[in-house]
Amino acid sequence: MNLNFTLIAQALAFGLFIWFTVKFVWPPLLQAIEARQKNITEGLAEAEKGRNSLVEAKTEADKILADAKARAQEIVANAEKTASTRIEESKGSAKVEGDRIVAAANASIQQEVQSAKQQLREQVAALAVAGAEKILRREVDAKAHADMLNQLKAQL
Amino acid sequence: MAAQYQNPSEYISHHLTFMSKPVAEGGFWMLNVDSFVVSILLGFVGIGFFYWIAKGATAGVPTKRQAFVEICFDFVTEQVRGIFHGDPHKFVAPLALTVFVWVLLLNSMDFLPVDIVAWFTHFIPGGEHGFRIVPTADVNTTFALALTVWLLMIGFAIKVKGAGGFIHELFCAPFGSHPLLWIFNLLFNLVEYISKPLSHSLRLFGNMYAGEIIFLLIWLMASAGLVGTFFAIPLGLAWAIFHILIVALQAYIFMMLTIVYIAMAHESH
Numbered sequence: 001m002n003l004n005f006t007l008i009a010q011a012l013a014f015g016l017f018i019w020f021t022v023k024f025v026w027p028p029l030l031q032a033i034e035a036r037q038k039n040i041t042e043g044l045a046e047a048e049k050g051r052n053s054l055v056e057a058k059t060e061a062d063k064i065l066a067d068a069k070a071r072a073q074e075i076v077a078n079a080e081k082t083a084s085t086r087i088e089e090s091k092g093s094a095k096v097e098g099d100r101i102v103a104a105a106n107a108s109i110q111q112e113v114q115s116a117k118q119q120l121r122e123q124v125a126a127l128a129v130a131g132a133e134k135i136l137r138r139e140v141d142a143k144a145h146a147d148m149l150n151q152l153k154a155q156l
Numbered sequence: 157m158a159a160q161y162q163n164p165s166e167y168i169s170h171h172l173t174f175m176s177k178p179v180a181e182g183g184f185w186m187l188n189v190d191s192f193v194v195s196i197l198l199g200f201v202g203i204g205f206f207y208w209i210a211k212g213a214t215a216g217v218p219t220k221r222q223a224f225v226e227i228c229f230d231f232v233t234e235q236v237r238g239i240f241h242g243d244p245h246k247f248v249a250p251l252a253l254t255v256f257v258w259v260l261l262l263n264s265m266d267f268l269p270v271d272i273v274a275w276f277t278h279f280i281p282g283g284e285h286g287f288r289i290v291p292t293a294d295v296n297t298t299f300a301l302a303l304t305v306w307l308l309m310i311g312f313a314i315k316v317k318g319a320g321g322f323i324h325e326l327f328c329a330p331f332g333s334h335p336l337l338w339i340f341n342l343l344f345n346l347v348e349y350i351s352k353p354l355s356h357s358l359r360l361f362g363n364m365y366a367g368e369i370i371f372l373l374i375w376l377m378a379s380a381g382l383v384g385t386f387f388a389i390p391l392g393l394a395w396a397i398f399h400i401l402i403v404a405l406q407a408y409i410f411m412m413l414t415i416v417y418i419a420m421a422h423e424s425h
Contacts, residue, residue, distance in 0.1 A: 003296060004186040005179055010195060010291075010300030017199050018254050018304070025203060026250035028210040029229050032222075035215030 125153045167379070168372050171270055173286030174294065175277075188294055189282070195291040198261040203254065232256060235412065240419040248418050251308070252411050255301070259360065260407035262292040266367050267396055267403075271375060292406075293364040295357070302357035305414045309352070313421040321424065356413050363406045367399050 129149060175190040209225040218226060232253045236244040268289055277287035291297040314322045326345050327338040374395060378388030 006188040006296035007300050010297050011304045014304045021254040022250040025206045025210045028213050030245050032213035032215045
């Protein structure tokens with residue numbers, strides 16, 4: 001246990017090692033660790049933000065989905081309503097048209113009947129006149145007997 | 157190995173002989189080449205490893221090596237934070253890391269089997285008369301460390317309190333600033349300033365020296381014959397395993413005391 005120059009040499013070496021660590025070893029390590037700590041802090045904050053926005057997006061999506069469902073139902077209901085209205089309308093107009101056609105047919109039948117009756121009447125009148133001519137053996141003055149003939153026609 | 161020695165005390169004294177070389181005239185001007193070279197080499201290995209990792213340190217996902225360095229970094233920083241109430245990153249934590257890593261490596265040399273090391277050191281010119289591989293079992297090394305810390309401690313005390321404040325504290329603390337108490341304060345402080353580096357260095361030296369001696373005694377037993385070898389192997393193993401605790405604990409204590417002394421220098425009374 002004798003002290004000698006080794007003491008001074010070792011102390012110098014130790015001082016240099018301390019200087020080297022303070023100057024060159026510690027700062028880059030500190031820098032890297034602090035940068036990583038910052039990264040992790042930011043990453044955690046980002047993750048939290050992401051989680052929050054995910055929840056928000058989910059709510060938003062649910063809302064949109066519910067809206068769409070409601071809207072679809074509304075559209076279907078509207079369509080059904082419109083369809084039934086259309087059907088009712090068509091039914092109504094068809095009925096009206098049918099009635100109109102039936103009425104027109106009836107009217108034309110009536111007309112035909114009238115005209116047929118008229119023709120018949122005229123033919124009967126002619127036949128009656130012809131018959132009377134034959135009976136009287138002379139020509140009936142149509143003009144002179146027009147009144148009589150017309151009365152006859154009307155009676156037929 | 158012991159066969160070439162005349163008696164057990166020669167074996168032990170051989171293993172406790174430094175490889176001393178004179179650098180100048182006078183008894184003091186001797187350099188223990190073994191302690192000096194081994195400690196410088198280990199300093200380069202330890203601090204160099206940290207420098208290598210620190211240079212390539214990434215803020216992204218660290219490699220296993222970097223993670224290990226960062227665990228050490230964190231461990232030291234936490235210890236400093238618990239004791240020193242200033243910015244640990246400016247000086248104290250790097251100092252503590254240097255002390256811890258270096259002392260741990262120096263202490264670890266105790267695990268190398270002395271006689272196997274001796275085979276190789278015998279080839280070193282001048283190493284044939286002894287080459288001690290454990291630098292912390294050399295009181296010069298531990299004193300060098302403790303004295304450097306001591307100088308730093310006084311330097312910080314003067315830096316923080318100013319030269320006037322430092323001298324004022326020498327005379328006025330811890331008992332009080334009454335003129336009659338000045339001499340007691342100064343004596344108290346002198347004792348404290350002398351005892352700090354002594355206890356700091358001798359604690360480490362004593363532990364490592366004793367560990368070395370016990371290893372030597374166990375290997376001495378091994379050299380006594382087949383039965384001795386049979387008993388020495390488990391004993392050596394047991395002591396080596398127990399020594400892991402001592403090596404780490406002494407490095408830790410040395411680091412903690414360094415932090416405490418530097419932290420105390422920063423606090424004014």
